[in-house]
Amino acid sequence: MAYEGVDFYDIESELSDEEKMVRDMARDWVSEEIVPNIEQACHDGVFPDEWRVALGDMGVLGMALDGYGCAGMSYVAYGLVCQELERGDSGVRSFASVQGSLAMYPIHDFGSEEQKQKYLPKMASGEWVGCFGLTEPDYGSNPGDMITKAVDEGDHYLLNGAKMWITNGTIADVAIVWAKLDGVIRGFIVEKDDPGFSAPEMTGKHSLKASVTSELVFQDCRIPKDRILPHVEGLKGPFSCLNNARYGICWGAVGAAQSCFHSAKEYALSRIQFGNPIAAFQLVQNKLAWMLREITKGQLLALNLGRKKDAGTWTAEQISLAKMNNVDMALEIARMARDIHGANGILDEYPIMRHMANLESVKTYEGTHDIHNLILGRHITGIQSFTREL
């Protein structure tokens, strides 16, 4: 039977026909193209180019943006796509998140009209790949102290510095790079052939193996003056992007959790020990019930946040809570699913260990679990705890 997903609280009835159609489109594609091929892609350490083409053809890249080749669909629809993509693999959702939320969104919201027309249609179609350079080797959770610097040289900017942990970097045609210009953080559009720019791939990952992760290196990199994002200054720029990406993650994590739950349920029903399926044992049922409970809560959280996104009534703290909670529950479900699978849980015959390893990265990127706790702590107490004199 076609994959149906977990829907204990009848989320289906809360979705519009178009949202269901988009979800089913992504779901079918993931079932037919990602699930049968993801282990090989992880083994080879590649993001197959045909996946880029297919994501562009489906129109899911930047699908919640308006105009310039973007569909202008609801954020709930975009979230449902993220859920299905990450059911396949976090690396696939990461590709779409980075392209849409981190690379296309800043051009769409902070770029000039010329920049929008030049970049967005080709990025929406998947012809051009984008990446997002904020994190540096020594500045992860604290991007405000970034070292990467831009200098106004009259007819161009000169960029120097390095970024790290950049999804899509090596395969990107366009990089959105955040650097300090006269001490103020600004966004720059760097193209892959700009002189002084290189993007070597980072290797040796045990996580997100079917996703390209790179360094971005700028050595006297010359950037034309019309490549600065004119309509944003300061950390607001990158943080706006991150909020969008974090929103996608809170749905994506539900997809990864559903994949683990589905596998654990099937395994528990078919694995016979002591003459019975292990699903008949109360300890296993307890685990499955916990998984269902957490997935359902995560779904309701994501849907409620999605409706707030569409209504424009969301807050950054709500996104922090949802990202933190849903990744946390998905990672715990992956670990619990591995436990139910016994020794078989470590094999690539099942998706469990792959999701588990992926989710360790997802827990850390786009704001670590602890940073999101600090964001909530500041919201509760009114006291920020990020910086202090020691």
Added chain:
Amino acid sequence: MAGIAVLLKQVPDTTARISVSEGRVDESAITSWVTSPYDEYALEVAIQHKEASGASITAITLGPPRADKVLKDAAALGVENLVRVWDDSWESLDSSQVQHALSTVLEGIDADWIYCGKQSADRNQGSTGPGVAERLGLACIVEISDADVSGDSPSFTRSSSTGSERLSPATPILLTFTKTETELRRPNVRGIMMAKKAQIEIVSADIGDAQVQVVSHNPPAEKPEGKKFEGADSVPEVVGLLRDEAKVI
């Protein structure tokens, strides 16, 4: 130019569990409905034909409101005109009534080419295409497995284990499709946004009198319990049974 009509039927997902309650299939227990698979091949050829000729497509389904989904799915792939044939007084129509209703609606549509699947995935009667053609007085070609609709004179291929024939028909005509080699296209987000705006015309039609009464539905007989063989010593016996009894090796 005259247009293209494609007949689409909504059926239970081909892997859905079908339950029978009080002698009837319990439709309320079916959670997933899809476009009948052979109709999807007819739709794909219709879209290719439209792309090559510029003709417009009218997708027609007969069914209750839930059948709107097959029309919206078709709209997401580029179908412009959507018609659902239904009357709330209808309950269970027999095949002649379905043919009657569809042919009545088709008489009002300017279509030189009428495409549909060779049979539906639920009833498997294969009667709708030929029956509609008969009522409209059209020629009918069934079980088409390949189509070339790229030029001015579309041609269609019927294949079997003994060979194939390629046919170039005059119009108007009704053609039914089996599985073709053509890969079915996927919808995309832009198409789904278009489908959101697409209007479905809901029409009733004369259905005539029922010719067949369904007496009862019954689930298939339960399979006998399997046999269990243990240990390497049982291998010759298992092989023998697979060869002589099950006849699978």
